[in-house]
Amino acid sequence: MAARQDRRSWRDVLEEIRNRVLTGRYGPGDKLPRDEDIAAELGCARSTVQRAMRDLADRGVVERRRKGGTRVRPDPVTRAVFDIPVARNEVESRGGSYGYQLIRAAIEETPPPVAAALDMRAPLPMLHVEALHLMNSRPFLYEDRWVLTRTVPEIETVDLGVVSANEWLLANKPYSRCDLRFSAETAGDRVAAIMGLEGGEALFVIERTTWSGDDPITTVKAVYAPGYHLRAEI
Amino acid sequence: MAARQDRRSWRDVLEEIRNRVLTGRYGPGDKLPRDEDIAAELGCARSTVQRAMRDLADRGVVERRRKGGTRVRPDPVTRAVFDIPVARNEVESRGGSYGYQLIRAAIEETPPPVAAALDMRAPLPMLHVEALHLMNSRPFLYEDRWVLTRTVPEIETVDLGVVSANEWLLANKPYSRCDLRFSAETAGDRVAAIMGLEGGEALFVIERTTWSGDDPITTVKAVYAPGYHLRAEI
DNA sequence: TAGTGGTCTAGACCACCTT
DNA sequence: AGGTGGTCTAGACCACTAC
Numbered sequence: 001m002a003a004r005q006d007r008r009s010w011r012d013v014l015e016e017i018r019n020r021v022l023t024g025r026y027g028p029g030d031k032l033p034r035d036e037d038i039a040a041e042l043g044c045a046r047s048t049v050q051r052a053m054r055d056l057a058d059r060g061v062v063e064r065r066r067k068g069g070t071r072v073r074p075d076p077v078t079r080a081v082f083d084i085p086v087a088r089n090e091v092e093s094r095g096g097s098y099g100y101q102l103i104r105a106a107i108e109e110t111p112p113p114v115a116a117a118l119d120m121r122a123p124l125p126m127l128h129v130e131a132l133h134l135m136n137s138r139p140f141l142y143e144d145r146w147v148l149t150r151t152v153p154e155i156e157t158v159d160l161g162v163v164s165a166n167e168w169l170l171a172n173k174p175y176s177r178c179d180l181r182f183s184a185e186t187a188g189d190r191v192a193a194i195m196g197l198e199g200g201e202a203l204f205v206i207e208r209t210t211w212s213g214d215d216p217i218t219t220v221k222a223v224y225a226p227g228y229h230l231r232a233e234i
Numbered sequence: 235m236a237a238r239q240d241r242r243s244w245r246d247v248l249e250e251i252r253n254r255v256l257t258g259r260y261g262p263g264d265k266l267p268r269d270e271d272i273a274a275e276l277g278c279a280r281s282t283v284q285r286a287m288r289d290l291a292d293r294g295v296v297e298r299r300r301k302g303g304t305r306v307r308p309d310p311v312t313r314a315v316f317d318i319p320v321a322r323n324e325v326e327s328r329g330g331s332y333g334y335q336l337i338r339a340a341i342e343e344t345p346p347p348v349a350a351a352l353d354m355r356a357p358l359p360m361l362h363v364e365a366l367h368l369m370n371s372r373p374f375l376y377e378d379r380w381v382l383t384r385t386v387p388e389i390e391t392v393d394l395g396v397v398s399a400n401e402w403l404l405a406n407k408p409y410s411r412c413d414l415r416f417s418a419e420t421a422g423d424r425v426a427a428i429m430g431l432e433g434g435e436a437l438f439v440i441e442r443t444t445w446s447g448d449d450p451i452t453t454v455k456a457v458y459a460p461g462y463h464l465r466a467e468i
Numbered sequence: 469t470a471g472t473g474g475t476c477t478a479g480a481c482c483a484c485c486t487t
Numbered sequence: 488a489g490g491t492g493g494t495c496t497a498g499a500c501c502a503c504t505a506c
Contacts, residue, residue: 009475022408034491045477050493060317066484066492076404077317078442080414083294084312170310174256180314183463184418184438202436204418208312229417243494268472279496284474300473300503 013042013052021061021072032062032070080232084180084206086167087133087141099134102161103194107149114146117179117209118216125149127156129165132194138225139195145220152217166220175210175217182206182230191223201226247276247286255295255306266296266304314466318414318440320401321367321375333368336395337428341383348380351413351443352450359383361390363399366428372459373429379454386451400454409444409451416440416464425457435460 017038020026032038035049042049053070056062060079064070091098110123126146133141145165147155152173155165185205192199203226209219251272254260266272269283276283287304290296294313298304325332344357360380367375379399381389386407389399419439426433437460443453 036491046492047478047494048476051475053492064492065486067486067490068484069486069491075319075323077319077323078412078414080316080318080412082314082316082416084314086310089309089311178312178314178468180312180466180468181463182316182416182438182465184436184460186434186436200420200434202418202420204416226418229415231416232414234412234414270472280473281475281497282495285494287473298473299505301471301505302503303472303505 010048010051010055013038013044013049014055016042017052017056018061026072028072028076029074030072032072034069078234080234082230082232084208084230086170087143087164088167091133091135091140094135096135096140097137099137100164101132101134103130103132105129105160110146110148114219117207117219118146118148118211120148120216127165129160130194131160131164133164140225142191142195142223143220144223145218147218148216151212151215165218169210169218173212173217175212177211179209180206181208185223195223195225197226204228204230244282244285244289247272247278247283248289250276251286251290252295260306262306262310263308264306266306268303312468314468316464316466318442318464320404321377321398322401325367325369325374328369330369330374331371333371334398335366335368337364337366339363339394344380344382348453351441351453352380352382352445354382354450361399363394364428365394365398367398374459376425376429376457377454378457379452381452382450385446385449399452403444403452407446407451409446411445413443414440415442419457429457429459431460438462438464 017026017032026032033041035046035053039046039049053062053064057064060073060077062070063073085093088098088100106128107125108128110120110126114126115121115123127149129143129145129147131143131145132139133143143164143166147165147169149156152169154172155168158168160168183205185203187195187197187199187201187203189199191197191203192201204224206222206224207219208222210217251260251266260266267275269280269287273280273283287296287298291298294307294311296304297307319327322332322334340362341359342362344354344360348360349355349357361383363377363379363381365377365379366373367377377398377400381399381403383390386403388406389402392402394402417439419437421429421431421433421435421437423433425431425437426435438458440456440458441454442456444451
């Protein structure tokens with residue numbers, strides 16, 4: 001006799017529902033039956049359906065609302081999860097040796113674009129840090145950072161020639177909100193000079209802005225050396 | 235008298251554990267108590283701790299293994315979720331009018347780089363499609379795609395001048411695996427000519443490769459017009 | 469092989485939000 | 488105001504894997 005599955009796992013439920021979406025039995029925007037009815041139909045507990053549905057909602061396949069029910073998301077998206085590692089770990093996980101150079105650290109008034117990124121109304125004194133992260137003694141990542149000293153006064157006592165602002169902040173000032181932006185940028189003269197490029201190369205850029213509650217912490221532009229790419233698998 | 239919380243929710247548990255990680259009470263690599271002990275300590279059911287811990291594991295804060303227990307992830311990462319929309323939806327959600335142009339569609343043998351991306355051993359006949367997606371009649375996204383017709387023979391009967399290969403595939407050939415790669419690339423002569431650029435601009439590129447089980451479906455390079463960026467919030 | 473996390477259940481109550 | 492998803496519980500059993 002063939003193997004038989006006695007109980008339905010939440011993965012089974014997930015697969016079943018996903019197939020119904022993919023085959024069009026539940027079309028974009030359609031309302032699905034209540035969890036309880038699906039549970040009865042598939043022969044499992046409601047919480048098992050819940051588990052599957054939550055996963056489908058997390059993946060962007062369906063939308064769920066109390067009283068409103070569960071609907072197939074009308075606009076299909078590819079939802080990808082990326083891990084953005086700390087430069088040191090990224091370099092070392094590739095088998096390279098990590099190096100770090102502080103280029104500059106100084107107190108300056110918030111420039112308007114930085115104020116905009118951090119939702120700041122008025123300019124304040126900020127720590128402006130430029131640094132270079134190296135892989136095998138070659139430029140890997142250039143970091144241009146602004147830190148609001150009012151939120152993180154302790155950072156003024158840190159020797160940023162030894163510890164990178166990124167690692168110090170991660171260890172000492174947890175954030176509650178983070179905005180991320182990926183883009184491509186042409187290497188300008190200054191960045192080219194710092195990274196040892198000719199200028200004009202296409203560079204991968206990650207901008208990250210963080211807050212602790214409503215208090216702005218820092219905004220940083222991370223410019224990666226040519227050829228860098230970020231991967232994900234779904 | 236101050237407000238008091240009678241029951242602990244899984245979010246409370248999550249916050250509590252996260253704080254312990256952030257304040258160093260549980261340091262990187264440390265082993266946490268068993269779920270059952272944490273449940274007893276915090277006064278809730280084990281399944282509530284489970285719920286919180288699964289979330290922390292999903293966010294990359296801790297790692298969990300049966301019998302091995304729960305440990306704080308030794309390497310901190312910023313884990314970001316991105317939704318990569320279909321070009322049409324992206325254009326329309328920005329309030330633009332969407333347009334589509336097929337540039338070329340032809341059967342060709344798999345070139346070596348495409349074979350490598352798709353894990354193919356030997357070259358096979360493939361459909362090579364080039365297309366342009368427009369926002370307000372201006373180039374928004376250039377798409378260079380290879381489709382394995384052995385996996386998706388029906389696509390040869392589709393009029394790709396009317397429906398984009400992307401939309402057709404999403405609706406008709408679900409994938410089970412997807413590789414994604416983000417990078418920056420300099421506009422070459424051909425892309426510049428197609429997108430109406432001068433050449434040399436830095437362009438944001440998403441490469442996506444999909445499989446159905448072990449069968450390769452398609453690999454596509456999506457080249458966005460200058461100034462494009464992808465956002466996420468955590 | 470024993471300890472830990474993973475899953476399932478049945479039931480209860482709650483919170484949100486559409487109707 | 489009522490229906491739907493969200494959460495919590497207590498208990499049971501399972502699956503993986505470190506020891």
